[in-house]
Amino acid sequence: MTENIAKKSCTPCRGGIPPLTREEAAGYLSQTPGWDLLDDGHLIRRKFQFDDFKQALAFVDEVGRLAEDEGHHPDVCFGWGHAEVSLWTHKIKGLHENDFIMAAKINQLPGAS
Numbered sequence: 001m002t003e004n005i006a007k008k009s010c011t012p013c014r015g016g017i018p019p020l021t022r023e024e025a026a027g028y029l030s031q032t033p034g035w036d037l038l039d040d041g042h043l044i045r046r047k048f049q050f051d052d053f054k055q056a057l058a059f060v061d062e063v064g065r066l067a068e069d070e071g072h073h074p075d076v077c078f079g080w081g082h083a084e085v086s087l088w089t090h091k092i093k094g095l096h097e098n099d100f101i102m103a104a105k106i107n108q109l110p111g112a113s
Contacts, residue, residue, distance in 0.1 A: 005031050005097070006104035019094020028100040035103050042094040044103055045086040047063040048112060053080040059111045066105055072098045074106075 005028065020028075022041030029037060035046045050056040056078045063085060067073045075086040085106060089098040106112060 004104075005101050006108060008097075008100040008101050010070040010101050012071065013089050013091050013096050013098060015091035017092060018097075019089065019092045019096065025095045025100075028097070032100055032103040032107065034107065039088075043086055043088040044095065044099055045084060046103065046106070048085070050081050050083070050111060055065045055111060056081060056083050059083055059109065062109045062111075063106055066109065067102070069101060070098075070105070072102050074102060 011096060017062065022037070025037055025041050025043040025044070029035060029044075032044065032046075035044045037043075039046055048056075048059060050059065060076055060078045060083050062075055063074065063083075070091075072087075077084045077086075085103075087102055088094060
């Protein structure tokens, strides 16, 4: 994978295609540092740490804006000083390139490092 996926945009997934294999998904992880491949290769997740609730909330708000812009919506759980973002494509019950595009873009948000 030499192409920078953070520069790509999510494309609508209408279903009817197979999810990425575990091996294909693992190939994208080099462009999404900090993300873990879980659920036998059907889900990626990253945990983020912050100094307080306000910073975690601001980050989650930015994730929400990005999700609306890209038309691809993660599952987000957050609280005082932490946020957890999970990505998978519901229509295909597994991972799609869109999930890694979103992960790479989320990694570029303020506070993600």
